[in-house]
Amino acid sequence: MEYRWGFVTDVDSDDAPKGLSEDTVRFISAKKEEPEWLLEWRLKAFRHWLTLEADDAEPTWAKVKYPKIDYQDMIYYSAPKKPGDGPQSMDEVDPELLEAFDKLGVPLHEREKLAGVAVDAVFDSVSVATTFADQLEKLGIIFCSFNEAVKNHPDLVKKYLGSVVPYTDNFFATLNSAVFSDGSFAYVPPGVKCPIELMTYFRINTEGSGQFERTLLIADKDSYVSYLEGCTAPIRRTSQLHAAVVELVALDDAEIKYSTVQNWFPGTKEGVGGVYNFVTKRGRADKNAKISWTQVETGSAITWKYPSVILRGDNSVGEFYSVALTNNHQQADTGTKMIHLGKNTKSTIVSKGISAGFGQNTYRGQVKIMPGAENATNHTQCDSLLIGDKCGAHTVPYIEVQNPTARLEHEASTSKVSDDQLFYLMQRGISEEEAHHMIITGWSRDVIKELPFEFAMEASQLLKVSLEGAVG
């Protein structure tokens, strides 16, 4: 499927002027009616970013190529869209997008929201959302936009913002800290198991929150939450550079399951345009806590992300399950970091990279066992699948062990869809395209099965749609 969902909207007068300066940061903070402490935090980040830029500290170690980004040639704040700006009914929606919904199996009740149909027209989904909001409130779960959290729960934000990804962390995280627009916030109180997948019914929530999203999720002691980010449907993104930050805090005995499906504009077949996605995601796992990252990455021209876990509590568990697909001229450099600090900490990494067309796919992963991490274990499995002979797959593991009791296993493989497999399926009457799809989703199964059930089907369809034209 060609990606046709990208159009240029009129620039409202509410937008920040082009370029990045202290004034831009102040402008954003003022627009958001933020308290002084947050403005100060942003400014500190901005000043730090200036030093990084002066030092030319934009990271260059990843195996991705792109023209130099001019940070003064960008708009850092656009006013949120007003209801009524978008199409008024499904009849006005781009038929190609509707077709994409069909192919992906996006539930009917979500299509209107995803297509940006004016909210007033969407009674059903609004009431669905409200029902769940009530349910969450009764349990004491806070789930709202980042801006609302700053206003209504400043103590929580103040306590945890930057506690996992400090504003000095890296070039893109620092930039995000200075200019982030909005994002999501969730807090689950002690002992509470969140009964729904956060976001499945709110998928659209982050729409309009712009290119510098900031997400903060806190699972208090002995709580559980499963959070879903993104969407299989090709959602319009007008800006090219995206630098998001996600911070997860899992206190003692808590568990966070964080799933991502990313299908942003990958650029044209010829490799023109497409989103640059530079993301910093990290979680902190306290005693007996567990953090599990699952991602299906099929979009963006460039993907640069390493969802990580700091296993600082004894017996804590970190998991990373990833399928990254690069077709045409897409480039992905993705993986994880598992930093073992506590005793008996355990991490699991399953990375599946699929390269087709001229796609370049790199797994980059770090496993670090610190001196105090007695009996830490890691299992890494890292598989690449090549479709065609013009694409590339690369595996770059970094392993650092400072405690002799650690046990690490690393398995890696590179394969192609074999003629024997294809012929076997086709001999049973399955079409060539469907056969490829079956083999590829089967190959990715260890990751897909980690996704929330209702989303796994869509993700599998997404792999198929993303590979159209590359196979058969």
Next chain:
Amino acid sequence: MLEVTNLHARVVDVEDGEILKGLNLTIKPGEIHAIMGPNGSGKSTFANVLAGRIDYEVTDGDIKFEGESILETPADERAHKGIFLAFQYPAEIPGVRPWQFMKAALDAKHESSGEKKLSVREFSKLFDSKVAEVKINPDLMKRSLNEGFSGGEKKRNEMLQLAILEPKLAVLDETDSGLDVDAMRIVADAVNGLRSPDRSFILVTHYNRLLNHIKPDVVHVLANGQLVETGGPELAVEVEREGYKRFLEEHVPANA
């Protein structure tokens, strides 16, 4: 049902790769033919060419199925027409469940014939009953297709697929090799159970043993890329007793 005339086929990527050198074979509806032949004589190649594997190129001759040439028909459409190949070495497909695989296969068949697809419930019922019929360990069905299956388990799984898809022409490529006595009986039962006036079978085998359970109408010997001799069940007995020496000596290929 099947009419193969002067079939010449070669391996696409290999020079001088001609393997089938003028093979002729006619099978009527309801008939069971056995093909025997030394290792490397081209039995599996013939089965694959029949099923439409693109690694082989037909350079001369024709294959007609139900009166129509299928040389230009891709493998999946040949399957829809009712050609089934039980593989000598079935492929392993990681992450794909046998259930899911067979549902997709049967759906494709129904779609092409314009029949209604089975619902998940209907298919599950059918699947479970066939699993019981071919006495395959149900635990295997929870694994990936053929992955880690023993040789015999793979063959039973092929029989399961045969029983579900109910093809018109089934080619069993050494399905009896590596089977224990009980499994052999299951294969025989599966074939005998599906035997009907409008369904035909080709049994590729090295052993008369299978043919004691399934009585073939015709037995062929394939040597040097041709069917060099055709007879009744007694031919299989001779092969088992005497080997292929006589056939190889009598039929030195013209170009050798």
